[in-house]
Amino acid sequence: MNRKLGLILTILVSLTLAACSKPDESTPEPATKAPSTQPSSGPVYPYSGTSLTADELRALGIYGDPRDEKVVYFEYNSTAIDRRSQVILGAHAYYLKQNAGTRVSLEGHADERGTRDYNLALGERRANVVSDYLNANSAASNNQTISYGEERPIDTAHTESAWQKNRRVEIKY
Amino acid sequence: MNFQKTFFSTARSAFYLGISLFLCLSSASWAQVEINVGGAVERGTPIAIVPFKVLDETVLEHQIHTIVSNNLYATGKFEPIPSEKFLTFPSRVEEVRAKDWRLIDARVLVFGEIWTLAEDRYEVQFRMFDVARDQQVGQTRRIPNLRQKDLRAAAHLISDEVYKAFTGGTGAFQSRIAFVERVRVENQRYRYKLMVADWDGYDAREVYASWNSILSPDWSPDGKKLAFVNLSSKGPIVKSLDLATGRAENIANFKGVNSAPSWSPDGSKLAYSSSKHGSPDVFIYDTVTREHQRITTHWGIDTEPSWGPRGESLLFTSNRSRKPQIYRYSLLDQSMSRITFEGDENANASYDETGTNIAMVHDGGSIVLMNAETSEFMWLTRAKFDESPSFSPNGDMVLYMTEQGFEPTMIVASADGRVRTKVEFIQGDVREPAWSYLRR
Structure with a gap:
């Protein structure tokens, strides 16, 4: 139930986000149109479909063009797409919308906690949620999803920071 | 070791020395881990x-x-x-x-x-x-x-x-175990080997190998087949390996995740989980009619099906209540009920041979036995990373994986929780142990 609501909410949020992220939409800030180099003002990566400033991106842990981020992360046992992921996926969706027909591969992963079979399912869930998000924001549906469960960790340590890196979807195109 | 010769050819004192020497040497392989848990x-x-x-x-x-x-x-x-x-x-x-x-x-x-x-x-x-x-x-x-x-x-x-x-019971000492061993071949390349061994890990031999992950092996009741999951470039596939011929047959190779196979007690059916309809659901494959029957239809994750002792029910893991818990589906009246309420998470449940106890992974890394009637919990281990519990065919021992000093370690615990023994001849990067039925 919660999850369903969450999914609907995510899609709603993402649609709104997509709506307000057209490159030249006016922003409340007295922004310059000059891209990049000006760290604290203006939509710096309009070509990535985001209206966030570099500062705002940095606050989300994104240093540079959000489309350069090829991985989105998840909370434990969760498939919810957080704000950072929304911005990154929004940037990818923006690109995909303009480059229709791009084949996207989404690889879902889980951390080592939980059983292997459950984590295969969880990894797939994550890849599907990302796929749905991209589709909702780019009107494309050329995504391939695959789950590796907990079989391909980035970091094999038994620590929260390792697990954070492992709970992910990798975006490849 | 020259124990046998010492035995007969020398004086009695030498004989005792021989015995104690022998004991010294053998105590290393005795592999006693811990007694008296409960x-x-x-x-x-x-x-x-x-x-x-x-x-x-x-x-x-x-x-x-x-x-x-x-x-x-x-x-x-x-x-x-x-x-x-x-x-x-x-x-x-x-x-x-x-x-x-x-x-x-x-x-x-x-x-x-x-x-x-x-x-x-x-x-x-x-x-x-x-x-x-x-x-x-x-x-x-x-x-x-x-x-x-x-x-x-x-x-x-x-x-x-x-x-x-x-x-008065039937021993499990002539039964076998299966497990997966991962061997590093090059820098970042691994070979996954499906292995079969005596119950104590002796005489381990490779029966299948792949460059992609192998998991969830499950013995057919006659001990002639192993069902397992093999990842591929298109996703996880459920396969069944004929141990006599070495031939592996795809059982579930649908779009999405296919995993967690479990043979029915009569060996005619294979339950598994597949997301072929979008969300992971439990299915039953009939090896005679070759038909796949959908059992669950929930939008949550339904996986890890495991049969009741007479094939009358299935246990499975579902996150329909948000976190993974164990559910029981009756094949007799199609009723469904949640059976675990203790702790945040319970997963990978299986009955023992008589249906008395259910082994499962509790809160992510402890092995517990739940009394099927009273729902009472008995902690076999209190740990963070223990997994893959598998009953001995007579139900008096449980095989599982733990980690000791960062080494994956395969343990056999007595079902009464009293004794834990390292599986003697198993070493290396092993996982996913599964105990066979009794030889028939």
């Missing part, structure tokens, strides 16, 4: 397993009494007495003096002899003795025509006989 539980039956007398100079590769001793110890139902305590070393009934054994509190005695019949041909005779009654139990048993390499099998057979004589 506290005030009654002891196992004190049993004295006398080194079998070898009636010539032959040096044997396998010490029968050591194997029998390790076997019986692992069940928690027996407490082998170290042989340095023995006052005498009988090999025939007329050599047994009950007093010698009462003194060291032995209730049961096992002893025997080994003859050489011909080149690499042996005969083993063994006897069981009830110390309190001061009499032999049953007949003298003969196991003729053994090669050196059969001596372990003979020891497992003897263990089963002793187990049966003193517990």
